Amino acid sequence: MLDTLTQRRSIRKYKNQDIEQELLNEILKAGTRASTTGNMQVYSIVVTRDEKKKEELSPCHFNQPMIKNAPVTLTFCADFNRFNRWCMQRNAEPGYDNFLSFMTAAIDALLVAQTVCIAAEAKGLGICYLGTVTYTADKIIDVLNLPKGVVPVATVTLGYSDEEPEQVDRLPLEAVVHNESYNDFTEDSINQLYKNKESLAENKAFVEENGKETLAQVFTDVRYKKADNEHFSKVLLDVLKKQGFLE
Template identity: 65%
Template structure:
């Protein structure tokens, strides 16, 4: 039954005004903290934002998406080596965690916790929305949340009781994503077959027409995620990661 429910899951961006009980939220976070973690180091922190004014401070970093200010709770999941490094220093242990490997390890830890929280929250009737904008404007989030050295925001989740149940968005067929034993590269015929349903959706054709493009792929490459934007935000994110203490 649970498996079937998850096959029907969808992202929720509009929430009721009902607040999430603090006890419930804390229990969900405790469940999340049981997620797998590298070396049992728990290299993450979660900033819980409930205050309306503080949500407004975060909103510009997420391009003022309404879900940030209307959600009862905004959770910012951070890669955090600050706590572990301080523990090492106080215990006369010389650390070597100011590098790319350490940053990436902490990022994985943070994302595992974020997903476990989302799974638990949805099982309890809550709705969630991941915000991919976190890494675009990390410097703004670091300032708004007063994040110290060796702490970098990697994803944000809004959470609340769903005000509506939107249509489920499309997904590629499982065959597109599963490779048995070894990676099997895609032929042009494979690509045509895998993307056929996505490209034939009415909303996909609408995106193509609205943006005056020839193909759906061009909507992604030229409009939604163009090279110039990717390079711009890459530069910003790499710079702030270094400023936060990770040198690579």
């Protein structure tokens, strides 16, 4: 069973084969067994299958081909809308229009998202997370018609794999695990922990293709640039405000 977790890889190319509704429901239902704060289940999942909707969603994800290629896209949202409506119908005054409540709901949504992904993989499907969701939450809100109280935090494409990619590298466990207290890094330990990653042929090729000196520069200068991060931080904070989480 641990093999499902340890042998996995993200799948970006899918067969032209639909996912049966019954199977999808089974997977989504497994997701709903994830822990949520106070069992409030303050999340929602929007399922995209329709070709027209995929067309609309695609630019929100910078036209990465997975959206149109996969039979199903799932958008996981932090969602206090349903819970707030329930409270108001039950003579209870909700106090969830603040940043802490956004984080509570985002955590719910992300634990469910990962459970759904693992359930899908256990059922023989391939998945891929699209990090673009936090950049264009404002546009996704329009496309999926998300009301106040709802913010998308994870997008996943889902389908039967049509590729057999190599498993990508990970840092050694010592890079991410600290015992008892945070054991901060030294220049030597950083060198040691990144040595294998930097030595891999695919990563060396990545540096060369991008005309950079180091792999780190590919991240800072090409993939995840300061100016972009600052721009999208502003967009995302505006989204939280508009959706009622910064009152």
